Amino acid sequence: MRELYPDPEKDWKPKIRRWLLESDARFDDFMFQAGRWTREIYERFSMFMDRFHIGGWRRWVFIEPLSEAATLGVGGMIVMLALAQSAFRETADDDWLKKSELAVTFLDRYGNEIGSRGIKHNDSIPLEEFPDALIKATLATEDRRFYDHFGIDVAGTLRAFTTNLRAGGVQQGGSSLSQQLAKNLFLTNERTIERKIKEAFLAIWLESRLTKNEILKLYLDRAYLGGGAFGVDAAAQFYFNKSARDVNLAEAAMLAGMFKAPTKYAPHVNLPAARARANQVLDNLVEAGFMTEGQVFGARRNPATAVDRRDDRAPNYFLDYAYDEVKKLVSTFPKSMNERVFLVRTTVDTGLQRVADTTVENLLKQYGRDYHASQSAVVIADLEGGVRAMVGGRDYTASQFNRATDALRQPGSSFKPYVYAMALESGMKPTTTVVDGPVCIGNWCPHNYEGSYRGAMTLTSAMTHSINTIAVKLSISIGNGNPKIGRAKIVALAKSMGLRTPLPDTPSLPIGADEVTVLDHTVAYATFPNLGKAVTPHALLEMRTGDGNVIWRFDRDGPKPRQVMPPAIATDMIYMMNKVTEEGTARRALLPGIRIAGKTGTTNAFRDAWFVGYTGNMVGGVWIGNDDYSSTNRMTGGSLPAMVWQAIMSYAHQGIEIKPLTGLPPAAAPTPAKNQLVSQGSGPPVLRPTLLTARGTQVLIQIEHMMDDAARTLPAGSVVSDVSADPLRPTDVAPKSGAYASASAPVSGN
Structure with a gap:
């Protein structure tokens, strides 16, 4: 029965209600007081700020622009910091400086010294021993306020901007010496806003870590000065055959003038330009107040003369590639290893390298003007992936850009072997009948080189005559009617064979629309003569420390071959690609008495011409075109590229044991005798020395x-x-x- 008069001490509900009511009242009072205090503080602040109020035209002329500038400045700093994060990752390791202090001496595959890269540890010159004239010439030309700024010369940047604006072009550089060092240590030479932002932050970072003299010493030791020389001492040895300690004022001015553009002002390339640039450096010395006109008068009257280096044939493109491999390899060593001086034996054959350089130059001189072609890249490798010769361009002194390793070019029809190999893996045979006829994927309809169709033919015949429509139809067939799936399988096979560049999925991928490098594309072809085993391109055979201890060998520590294709498929591909050279588009590449196989490639508007081929001993790839992607004069892969390949490979196969290509009968013609003379285009015949068995x-x-x-x-x-x-x-x-x-x-x- 309900209690009419409950005991207040026993009933807890009224207590809860009173507590909630009290809490609500206290919260309301707090919010009221907080609002009143906030309003009072705001009113007092407004009354205080009213004393500084500026109205009328002064507000719009001064206050608003400053306010917007502050807002944009903060936003810009946030964006720049975001862009600079990747640059600071380079400095995250406390060992960042030692990583850039490698000193590497390179030997060819026979043990003969061929060059060096990095700094000189054993005879590096202390800063105080550099001639005063060289230090002053460098500072007067590159950064006059070096000892006054914090890493970025704001006044110098504004001065350079004004000068360049008046001249309508780049007349002065705005980068401080610290910024240039940051670029040399951590960045590339790309001309982008992002790189300049990274450069600025890294320059400030360097200034906070190193003294001014340490920065100057690093700059003098690391700057590239042409001719494969890094650092002023190496450059003095190369150009003047003397130590940097001993250069006179005229030579110091010439060296200082090369920091800006070593390719343009290298004295062994263009002595008049180098002397004119040195004269500008002498003007800079006078303008900066470092010397008087009387002190530089003798250097003007007696300009420096460089040592004649025209006959020097250092494989500089190959050495750059090998040095990059060394740096990657050293980065994998334990941090406890402090060794920075190395002796490295490489894969290069200097005799073959000289023939490759000479052949490219001679044939481009002879036919380049007619074909409107100005550049070439060549890679010759053994079937283990070791690079025997590398041509990264016609003239290293004119351009250090390595077109063999860094240039991305469309391979054209030379990409088709990946398509045909995948078709064979999908169940087709070299004798499978395919139909050359119209085909479209969406709105894209490819056409053949001749502009006509041949009808029914075998897969071998389609490869021999480089039929575009067949390659596209194969991509559809590989995907069981779905071209996207077919192209994905082709890309997977090409990647497994050795292509490392991105291969975007486009309908034109089967006919070579995606870009590759000459190095990757060439060594990937070695999968065929290796009966399906893919190998890794490499330049290093053995690495030793400065005291002679072997720390790495490719045969022991390098990547092993990978079986990526059944041997039967590789044998069928050898047969089909041999038909290309004997009956198809690459007959100019034939070697007397030696079976070869390969594929030509020509891209739209004749921008690129390729021939990549192999024997039982070696694989080689040749690209010819123009750096600016301009069209050649209807040059195809079966013309000049095949001729270059033939001349180089003819020399390469003299004096060695010729290995057959699996599945092909021996060549009818007799094998060339040892020590046979081989012509290099229009050059004189060359004697190939006899090698060990x-x-x-x-x-x-x-x-x-x-x-x-x-x-x-x-x-x-x-x-x-x-x-x-x-x-x-x-x-x-x-x-x-x-x-x-x-x-x-x-x-x-x-």
């Missing part, structure tokens, strides 16, 4: 490795012999130094 090479390699293993087991301080103490001593006799060839890249027979 494959068996002899392998025996010497085993002996070398046994001696290395024995040396490691001996007690410290023991001496084996003079030879083992210096196992990579350079020699001028190829057969003798052939003992240093790697098992993965024998000297003979490949």
Whole structure:
């Protein structure tokens, strides 16, 4: 029964109600008081700010622009910091400076020294020993206020901007010396706003970490000064055959003038331009107040003369590529390893390299004007992926851009072997009948080179005559009627064979619309003569520390071949691609007495012309075109590229054991005799030296490795012999130094 008069002490509900009511009242009072206080503070602040109120025209002339500038400035700083984040990742490692202090001496595959990259550790010149004239010439030309700014010379930047605006072009650079060093250490030479932002932040970062003298010393040691020389001391040795300690004022002015454009002002390339630039440096010395006109008068009257280097043939494009590989390899070493001086034996064959350089230059001189072609890139590699020769352009002194490794060009029909290989993997045969006829994917309808159709033909015939419509139809068939799926399978196969560039999915992919590099495209073709095993392109055979200890060998530590295609498919591809060279578009590439296989390629508007081919010993790729993507004069891959390939490979196969291509009968013509003379286009014949046999090479390699293993087991301080103490001593006799060839890249027979 309900209680009419409940006990207040026992009823808890009224207490809860009273507590909630009290809490609500307190909250309302707090909010009221807070609002009143806020309003009072705001009114007092407004009364205070009214004292500074500016109205009328002054507000719109001064206040509003400053306010907008502050807003935009803060926003701009946030954007710049965001863009600079990737640059600061380069400096995240405390060992960032040591990573850039590599000193590498390179040997060819036979053990002969061919060049160096990086800085000189053993004889690096202290800053105080550089001539005063060289220091002043550098500062007067590159950064007069170097010791006064914080990394960015605001006044100098504004001055350069004004000067360039008046001249209507770039007359002065706005980058401080610290900014230039930041670019040399961490960035590339691309001309973008993003790079300039990164450069500015990194310059400030360098200034906070290093002293001014340390920055100047690094700049003098790291700047590229043409001719493959990095640093003023290497440049002084290259141009004047003397140490930087000993250069006079005229030579110092010439060196300082090359910082801006080493290619343009290198004295061994254009001595008049170099002297004119040196004269400008002398003017800068006077204008900056570092010297008087009387002090520079002698240098004006007696300008510097460089050593004649026209006969020097250092494989600089290859050395740049090899140095990049060294840097990548060193980055994988344990942080506990502090070694920065290395002796590296490479895969390059200097004799073949010289022939490749000369052939490209001679044939472009002879036919380049008629074809309207100005540049070329060549890669010759063994079937293990070792690069035997690399031509990155006609003239390294004129352009250090390596077209063999860095240029992205459309391969045209030379991409079709990836399509045909995938078609064979999908169940087709070389004898499968296909129909050359109209085909469209959406609104895109490809046409053949001749502009006509041939009707029914075999897959081999379609490859031989480079039929575009068949390649597109195959991409549809591979995907069982879905061209997108078919193209995805083709891309997967091409990637597995060695293409590393992005291959966007477009309907024109099967006929070579996506871009590749000459290096990747060439070595990927080695999958066919290797019976389906893909190999990795490489420039290094062996790396030793400065005291001779082997720390890396490609045959032991490098990537191993990968089976990416059934051997039967690779054999069928060899047969089909051989028909291209013997009956199709690449007959100019034929080698006397040697079976070859390959594929030509020509892109729209004749912008690119390719020939990539292989034998049982080597694979080679040739690209010819123009840097500005302008059209050639109807040049096809079967014309000049095939001729270049034929001349180089003819030399490459002299004096070695010729290996057959699987599935092909021996060539009818006799094998050329050893030491046969080979012509390089319009150049004189060249004698190919006799090399070691494959068996002899392998025996010497085993002996070398046994001696290395024995040396490691001996007690410290023991001496084996003079030879083992210096196992990579350079020699001028190829057969003798052939003992240093790697098992993965024998000297003979490949």
